[in-house]
Amino acid sequence: MRTSLAIAAGALALAGLAACSTEPTAGGAGASAAPAAPAKGGPVAVAATDTECKVAVTEVAAGTSTFAITNGGSKVTEFYVYAAGDRVMGEVENIVPGLTREVIVELPAGSYETACKPGMVGKGVRGPLKVTGEHKPLSDDAQLSAATAGYKRYIKSQSDTLLTKTQEFVDAVKAEDIGKAKELFPVSRTYWERIEPVAEIFGDLDPAIDARENDVAEGEEWTGFHKIEKDLWVTKDVSEDGPVADKLMADIKTVVEQSNAAELSPVLLANGAKGLLDEVASGKITGEEDRYSHTDLWDFDANLQGSKAAVQALRPVLEERAPELVKTLDEKFAGAEAALGAHRKGDGWKLHTELSKDDLKKLSDAINALAEPISKIAAVVAR
Amino acid sequence: MSERISRRKLFGMGAAGVAAAGAGAIAVRGAGGEPAPAQAASTSDPVPFYGEHQAGIVTPAQDRLHFVSFDVTTEKKAELAELLQEWTAAAARMTQGQEAGAFGAVGGQPEAPPDDTGEALGLPASGLTLTVGFGGSLFDDRFGLAPRRPAALADLPHLPGDALLPEISGGDLCVQACAHDPQVAVHAIRNLARIGFGRVSVRWSQLGFGRTSSTSRAQATPRNLMGFKDGTANLKLEDVALLREQLWVGPGDGAGWMTGGSYLVTRKIRMLVETWDRAPLAEQEQIFGRNKGEGAPLGGKAEFDVIDFDAKGPDGEALIKDDAHVRLAHPSHNGGARLLRRGYNYVDGSDGLGRLDAGLFFIAYQRDPHRQFVAVQKSLAGKDSLNEYIKHVSSGLFACPPGVRDAGDYWGRALFS
Numbered sequence A: 001m002r003t004s005l006a007i008a009a010g011a012l013a014l015a016g017l018a019a020c021s022t023e024p025t026a027g028g029a030g031a032s033a034a035p036a037a038p039a040k041g042g043p044v045a046v047a048a049t050d051t052e053c054k055v056a057v058t059e060v061a062a063g064t065s066t067f068a069i070t071n072g073g074s075k076v077t078e079f080y081v082y083a084a085g086d087r088v089m090g091e092v093e094n095i096v097p098g099l100t101r102e103v104i105v106e107l108p109a110g111s112y113e114t115a116c117k118p119g120m121v122g123k124g125v126r127g128p129l130k131v132t133g134e135h136k137p138l139s140d141d142a143q144l145s146a147a148t149a150g151y152k153r154y155i156k157s158q159s160d161t162l163l164t165k166t167q168e169f170v171d172a173v174k175a176e177d178i179g180k181a182k183e184l185f186p187v188s189r190t191y192w193e194r195i196e197p198v199a200e201i202f203g204d205l206d207p208a209i210d211a212r213e214n215d216v217a218e219g220e221e222w223t224g225f226h227k228i229e230k231d232l233w234v235t236k237d238v239s240e241d242g243p244v245a246d247k248l249m250a251d252i253k254t255v256v257e258q259s260n261a262a263e264l265s266p267v268l269l270a271n272g273a274k275g276l277l278d279e280v281a282s283g284k285i286t287g288e289e290d291r292y293s294h295t296d297l298w299d300f301d302a303n304l305q306g307s308k309a310a311v312q313a314l315r316p317v318l319e320e321r322a323p324e325l326v327k328t329l330d331e332k333f334a335g336a337e338a339a340l341g342a343h344r345k346g347d348g349w350k351l352h353t354e355l356s357k358d359d360l361k362k363l364s365d366a367i368n369a370l371a372e373p374i375s376k377i378a379a380v381v382a383r
Numbered sequence B: 001m002s003e004r005i006s007r008r009k010l011f012g013m014g015a016a017g018v019a020a021a022g023a024g025a026i027a028v029r030g031a032g033g034e035p036a037p038a039q040a041a042s043t044s045d046p047v048p049f050y051g052e053h054q055a056g057i058v059t060p061a062q063d064r065l066h067f068v069s070f071d072v073t074t075e076k077k078a079e080l081a082e083l084l085q086e087w088t089a090a091a092a093r094m095t096q097g098q099e100a101g102a103f104g105a106v107g108g109q110p111e112a113p114p115d116d117t118g119e120a121l122g123l124p125a126s127g128l129t130l131t132v133g134f135g136g137s138l139f140d141d142r143f144g145l146a147p148r149r150p151a152a153l154a155d156l157p158h159l160p161g162d163a164l165l166p167e168i169s170g171g172d173l174c175v176q177a178c179a180h181d182p183q184v185a186v187h188a189i190r191n192l193a194r195i196g197f198g199r200v201s202v203r204w205s206q207l208g209f210g211r212t213s214s215t216s217r218a219q220a221t222p223r224n225l226m227g228f229k230d231g232t233a234n235l236k237l238e239d240v241a242l243l244r245e246q247l248w249v250g251p252g253d254g255a256g257w258m259t260g261g262s263y264l265v266t267r268k269i270r271m272l273v274e275t276w277d278r279a280p281l282a283e284q285e286q287i288f289g290r291n292k293g294e295g296a297p298l299g300g301k302a303e304f305d306v307i308d309f310d311a312k313g314p315d316g317e318a319l320i321k322d323d324a325h326v327r328l329a330h331p332s333h334n335g336g337a338r339l340l341r342r343g344y345n346y347v348d349g350s351d352g353l354g355r356l357d358a359g360l361f362f363i364a365y366q367r368d369p370h371r372q373f374v375a376v377q378k379s380l381a382g383k384d385s386l387n388e389y390i391k392h393v394s395s396g397l398f399a400c401p402p403g404v405r406d407a408g409d410y411w412g413r414a415l416f417s
Helices: A140-174 A178-194 A205-210 A225-235 A242-261 A266-284 A296-313 A315-321 A323-341 A357-374 A377-382 B007-011 B016-022 B077-094 B182-196 B240-246 B281-288 B373-383 B385-389
Strands: A044-048 A053-055 A059-061 A063-071 A077-083 A087-095 A100-107 A110-116 A125-132 B064-072 B129-135 B173-179 B200-208 B262-271 B344-350 B356-366 B390-400
Touching (some): A053 A110, A053 A125, A140 A178, A178 A225, A178 A296, A205 A242, A323 A377, A357 B200, B064 B182, B173 B182
Antiparallel strands (some): A077 A087, A077 A110, B064 B200, B129 B173
């Protein structure tokens, strides 16, 4: 689905806070990639396992802090620093067992939470983090640019992992390892679905990556995730899909470059948050998105998280301008997460075909309840 | 038209076509010297919203219906009361031909979704009435309302032949939207549903395209999809004393918050019209006990002739059979019970078996459904020869509170305060 919002896709914006396994980038405007030697006293060590998230300290000084997360567990994990309402201040994805990754986070004084997410699902293992010292409140305009900067950080880290996971998926398809490809299909889509509203700005690529069979006009070639999905689950033969897989990877690379270069506005964030829930309402609850694999709830969860990331990036502005709305949003996000959480199965989700009509109605009600207040955000940030 | 800010004025659209289309369908004639409550003078005019009783009960039945039942999804009583206040304010506007919210479909901030959905721009009030009711399930343990559940709102008993589908039956709240323009009725329900997101969720809804009852002597009796005049003996707004006795909840009737209200029974009655259409005329008339042309009781000449249940034909047999619909439904057969009916014909497309999915969405208001509707339906369900051609597939019972007095009042205030 293409968004009607026209935004300028400008030159590659300043590097935001991000993480990668070899070369962590520093946070803040104008910061450049640098070796991990930032905050006084060196990185804060985080020991992550499948059940624990031991952060070496629970208090840091205002400014930039580096966290070094070592995954001593058996599941792939993620690490987050959250402000109130789960606003993502910094995060690092896809920390595979045995690996250490670093993330640099810029934190004003206040109360935060750290979280490891073994298996990359759920609320994660949480702990408190206090930040003390000087903190200048941002002006209105500065708050808005901080919001878009924060969301760009999110896009960056998600799209980095999208590249990694899509590559793994593509490799499995080309190796004709159907079992592995099936496992990786919902995982790689998670990163796609979290950032889809930004990716969708580049309209010609969205259909190439994500079209369903009935979206394709007669005479046009059907490519992307869902073509491979059908071959994995229905025809059970991916021997002809090499070129489709290569094209998917190439398209994802282009979309990631474009997404990271896009100029974002607060209104785009607001509408992106709404757009993601529209995706849930129109494609996932109906089971149309992943009609062969029935892994729609993975996409549902990813859309919900992506929507929350965009909303929480705007949180400081909203708290100032519409505190009642923030309260409602918190409540309805919690409601939607709880409704979805009822269908967790192991580290993943139940299949769409395992849900009853009553289950789907409850999910639909929860999304409707959340989408209404979300639809009010754009006007608040635009004024 | 009038000075009020109407949807038409806001939109700046030519009024002529709209007025011509709306007017003249039913000229409201004099009410025979009997007192008549305020009512719309033409099918495009508004019906007053505020009053002792809710509009949409004795209001001369409009041509179109959109009925909706909601489940309450919030667990907070205060949010429910707030919703009823917001609904009341939106209804007070929409029934007067205004948009659902103050900014309307095109007057708000460009970044915000409009506070009116817009499909009624350019349309007059069209006699829109919005009538709210509370279902028995609202009085469970969620909101502490159990002690305030009126005895009259006890669940309806199972009635012989019921083939009710739970997903299109019952509900915590209902809204009946009646208007002379279907777009206006749908617009009203859609906007109320939207206001309710997060607090209520649509359980089921029903469109009706043509009224099957008259609620005023000024109206001609319409026909149901079986081709018969329906509701000839209906309670009408001119029957003031009878309405007090049969329709409105009185001060001594139990739950005080219902005084001035009325109980609503809905039944979706699927008609097997294809088999009905193959029945001979004489059989059809026997089944109803009336003739098809005039609607006169068999043995009589005109629609409103007094029914002579003892009349015999030349063969010595009763003209109106023991199982004729008109006999079984008559007050004399049911302890004097009468109903104010304002049902609608519906066609929900077809059923995939080459048949229309069609019938009657039956709506009846009364003072005590257990003494009235249940009594009538019991005698019909057991014997009525019409049963061969109909099937009750949905059922609802709702307590419709008294009218909203003024802008400071809201639907159900006495229940929630």
